[in-house]
Amino acid sequence: MVDAAVTSSSSPFTRKDVLLSMRGMRAGFTTDDGFVRAVDGVSFDVQRGEVLAIVGESGSGKSVTAMSILGLQPTLEIAEGEILWKGTDLLTMSEDDRRAVRGKEIAMIFQDPLTALNPVHTVGRQIGEMARIHEGLDKKQARERAVEMLDLVGIPEPRKRADMYPHEFSGGMRQRAMIAMAITCKPDLLIADEPTTALDVTVQAQVLEVLVDIKDEIDSAIILITHDLGVVAGLANRVLVMYAGRSIEVGTTDEIFYETRHPYTLGLLASLPRLDDAGDEALVPIVGSPPSLIRKPSGCAFHPRCRFARVPGNCQTDDPALRLVAGDAHMAACHYAEELSGVTVESLRSMIDFEAEAARIDDTLPAEPLEPEDESEYEAALRDVAIAEAAAHPGVMDRGVRDRGGRDGSEWPAQPEDPRDGEVAP
Amino acid sequence: MTLADPATTAATDSSHEPGGPDELGASRPFRADVWRRFRRNRLAMVGLTMMVVLVLVAIFAPLIAPYGITERTAGSARQSPSLDHLFGTDDIGRDVFSRVVYGARVSLRIGILATAISMVIGLILGSLSGFFGGISDTLIMRVTDVFLAIPYIVLAVAIATVLGRSENAIIIILGLTGWLGIARIVRASFLSLKRLEYVEAATALGFSRRRIIARHILPNALQPIIIYGTIAIGSVILAEAALSFVGVGPQEPTPAWGAMVNAGRGRLTNAPHMLFFPGAAIFVTVLSFVFIGDGLRDALDPKLK
């Protein structure tokens, strides 16, 4: 494949002060059905102080990409590629060296703070542990540090809170605690995996704000993994869009939002509800479901769902390479990227016959594959309800039914207290 | 948020099995999926094979056993294994191999029926307790407390004194003393499942409680129960040995494995085959159930992979 070539040494990404550089990463999992190519030739750089957003649907490989940096998925098999951290390949490092990087230089903020925090230890202890591991603080000092960190992320009464357990925190507070934990050692890079997804809409903004403030405070780079372009807009400098394990469009935030060069990105944008919209403007869903990563469609992996695909044509036969399409660093992997110049979300919307679309949705939706293992009949029904809702308000569809156990693909059952599943808010 | 018409929702075809587990692969029927995963587990398949062999042995015992269970040769007591008597002979010259073969019938019957009784009692009481809570919960839990607190061997001896000693009595004894753990597990599953949204939603939609229990909670609680059950069968077969030890086991000439082990326990040094072969039969049975139970758990719960 050709992606790897794009981020060769001549790539515009390999400029000054690169912290992390992922090169030609191919990795996946062996399953009963075959090898899942979760990351299929991804390359990118992260520079000191920047915020890189990796965007995609669930199953696009964005989380796996992030996880591979810290090596947190023992079952992940890395086929090829390298991950240079300050010039050293993390993948060939000794386990001890790599452990020294974890937490101290690269820290992680997980999606669901309720399950990501250990329920049997106090929040203070879990935060302090970071300092104890990497800075050798004693118990008391560690606690002081934890209190300090909690204060920093804006948790009131940090001294009291430090002695409480995660379940005694509200969702937003938990995520703040999670952030506090991640920044304890002032890491150079923060990887935030869907940091706000599990939170109520009202809290999301607050948490993002904390994240931005912190970034300024400790001057670290951030890799923000999200499916939510709304989050990206306010936070990221640059955006990497992933689909089916590939990076399909890369550029600055403005480039991605306003000079979109890939139909998929355009689709994502069109399905995004806008708070400033009058409300009568219909949202446009991306129909169909993400492709199997075991048996990818031929040609462009996106072509079965693409409104602009030429079928039959090279979309079906040739896999488009990621290539420079505009400016000095705006790249996209579409044979017809140039033709998209000028197509905006608004114009896209006006193109669509919604009634025909609705009929099409009815046909395609039952294939929705995201249900959990032992889903009961009734839950299936509830899911159908959610899907119906989503069809009426497509903007939330991705979220409403997205990875309900989606960490590694299929974990289930969810914790009973897990709030994510039910959020089918309009 | 508008929910779909409850009637329609409820009418969703119950035969519709949810699709495959992963968002990556194609969907396929749930049962087939479990079976596929089960089949890939080597130990589970070993267990299943052993189980099938045991069941076949039980069914075809008369064809396999060279002698009858009471058939004896005078003057040939406690002979070591030979071609005539593969597992040797017992205290009065009966063929141990034949008795072990016929014993598969008795011991499997005891194991399965007693576990079934425990299951029924445990399921009913556990679900009542877990779902309704309140007084019925307190009451049922107090009762299980009482029964857990009274050493089961004491109960067993007492029941045996009333019922006499027969295979059926053993089944009843073990069934009546074995439901406590199941009731607690069911109750615990119910407590956690009850809080899941779909159950809450079903409640909100006004479904009858019986329906919710039967169609929504029980199927989900089944998994731990099935696993517990497979392990319970093994321990029931073993408990039969303990009952024999305290003198309330099945009586002669019933070729129950536990009773045979008990009869052979004083023969460790002079006729170890009397102890070894029925003991090995219990071991193989317990092991097969354990393997199957483990395999089932893994297959039903793929996140453990």
Added chain:
Amino acid sequence: MRRQRRSLKLLALIMGLSLVAGACGSDDDEGSDEGSDEAAQEEGVQGGELVDLGTFAQGPPEHIDPGINTTSDGWQVGGSLYDGLAETDFSDPENPETVPVVAESWEVNDDATEFVFTIREGLKFSDGEDVLPSSFVRGWERASDPEFAGDYSYLFTFIEGGAEKLDGEADTISGVEADDDAMTLTVTLAEPYANFPAVAGFQTFMPMPSAVDELDDQSEWERGIMIGNGPFIMAEPANDQEIVLEPNPEWDGTQYDESLELPEQPYLDTLRFVIGSDLDTAYNAFEAGEGDVTNFAPGRYQEAQDNYETTIDTPFLGAYYFMFNDRNEIVGGPENKLLRQAISQAIDREDINTDVYEGSRTTATGITPPGIPGMEEGLCDYCEYDPDAAEEAYQEWLAEGNELTEPLPIQFNADAGHEPVVQIIIDNLAAIGIEAESVSIPSEDYFGQLAEGACVFCRVGWLADYPTYDNFTFDIFGTEALDGNNYGYSNPEFDELVAEAKATTDIDEASELFRQAEQVLLNDDIGVVPINWYNGQQVYNGDKVAHLFEEPTGHVVWETVSLTG
């Protein structure tokens, strides 16, 4: 007398009732000549400790106080702590004899109703108190106190006024009189009984020191250090782990009749009875060197013999048999004699002995075992395995218009090791066309149910309390047999012969009458199917124990036991 006990202990015995039995005493006698060859002649040294694992291998004794004890294991201790008026001398096992011990002699009147015992002078209890005729009265009144009385208290009904005492109608037994000055004890019997001295030597009739009078509750006696007049004293109160005995300094074996050949003091310094809970564990403990003597389960006979040359298989005064209920419609009455004959002849007693008991028992040819004076072997006409004759008899019985509509129930007490025997009998009967089934009844209820008439064809075992022929006839088959021990057998002819024999003082004449009675039972009525006679099952550590002798009652004469250097 007494049915064998103890088998009901938790784990019961694996096989058969091994040693166990109601016992009668005889302690100091010594088997210096005959006895078992293994018991060797060598005199051991004075001193040392002997650990016994067998006596209480299956659980602690219910009692060790001879006044209420009923079991042979308890008597191993009780008999070492107390000496009675008389004892049975087993030095000639064929012809045991009742000999005086604490009594110097006794006299009996002509109709065997009054006995005058003269007590030896100078004997003392371990606390220094003199043993006087009144000590016996004290012991007897105590053992017959209705508030305290144990199972064997019925023996006092042999004495005039004993029944009234037991019923609470009298405060004392009128038929007993002590004269401490003359050192005589005069006993008047309720009925003539020539063998009374054998009974008077039994454990229930031990003397007691005045210390017992100080107790509010007599059952406390055995929980403290019992004061006795026997060769041993208790080193400490009995506990649930062990009972430890030491020589009684006040005892002197040479004061007794010389024919008893007792030592001046017991050889052992310490006699330790370990209390166990399982016979196989006890045998393991023995093999592990944790003790010096033990009993073993019948199925280990061969193994023990192979590994040790020191097994003891003293023939016991006991029989293992099955009974027919004469009143039962299926098997009882003269009309079913052929069926009973068929059953008896169909049973392969030799096979039972070899397969189940590894040849450790003696195949019975009658009901009364060797060792009972007057007994003769081979009295039974139908006790030999003869399947052809059995089948013939069965066919004849059928031809008379009888039939078995249901399988013949073979009843036995559960978990005492009888299952294999019953299985063999079922197999034997099947061979001649009789269908039978095993019916096990919990030990706790078994004999009670039999006594209430439930017996059809039921297993019984009997061990003599004292070696008399009447103990094997009157007490278990007589119409008046105590507590309904006959389980339905009753024949006036038998009763008359036994009564006549009991009142006969000439031993040969009496024996002949007893044998006639036994033949009525065995051959005329076929009321009982003897299977075998018990033998002892003990093994000791030959490297350590120099001399150990087990009496036919299962009692070991501990004061004659000695160790090698």
Added chain:
Amino acid sequence: MPSYIIRRLLQIIPTVFVALSFLFFIFFLLPGEPARLIAGGAERNVDPGVLERIEERYGLDDPVLVQFGNYWQRTIQWDLGDSYLTRESVNEMLGEKAVASLRLAIWAIIIEIIVGIAVGLLSAIRRYSIGDRLTTILTAAASALPVFVLGFVLQYLFAVQPNKWDWPEWARLRTSGIGPDTWTFFFIPTGEQWRYLILPAITLASVTTALLARMTRGSMLEVLRADYMRTARSKGLGEREVVLKHGLRNAMLPVVTLIGIDFGTAIGAAVLTETTFNWPGLGSQIVTSVQQRDLPVLLGFTLSVVLAYALVNLIVDLSYAWFDPRIRLGKGDHG
């Protein structure tokens, strides 16, 4: 917390009451007359006069309800009566035997916890390794081998054989008995004592150890995949610390519950073990007493077992709360 404990202790009362009353009435349903047993007449017939006297002495001729009332009246004053069989005071018997049982149980629990958890943990961490497979097979074997058979085998291997091989005295374990009964700090065997303790303790622990290992393994397997374990790894903790500091306590939650539920199994094992090794505890006595209808002993011993059960469950619940801060004591029932 203290109020919770008090409330839980009060809850024991109805359990004790129902359990003992239940056994009391069961006893009267059983065939066979107690008086006959008291007379030692289990295997023979007893003179009716003797039976009458005994019935009167023990109040067995009173109506059942009167006996029931009397029983509770005495029990409330902690007067458990005398054994029908040996006429010994049940209070005294209980004192001695409960202590012996407790000592054995303590060691069995120590073995169980150390071995069971360690094996379960290793097995989970090295899943599908040879060690894991071996553990699966061994734990199945341990739960397939009757306790009494294991006991005999151990006796044979570690006591009988060493004697035959003439091993030095100290290297031979003992088959039976409690031995010198010398202990330091109540439960630490002193002097020769360990040679008596070790085999029964292992035997008693065998069944529950196997169960615990299996439970720990299953529970740990789930915990290993928990999000917070990944978080812990992301902090740069070593695998060992991740497992021990973050995994173990979480994995213990379901295991602790099991300990409470499996109390009955443990008592069953204790009955067989104590009998096999002649350990003078409650276990063997309690079955003998039900077989022999020795009501005072049966009820007295059951009372102590029920109390022990309640206590164990209280401890389980308290430790459960310690293991899992999400559990708030005093709210709702422990179940």
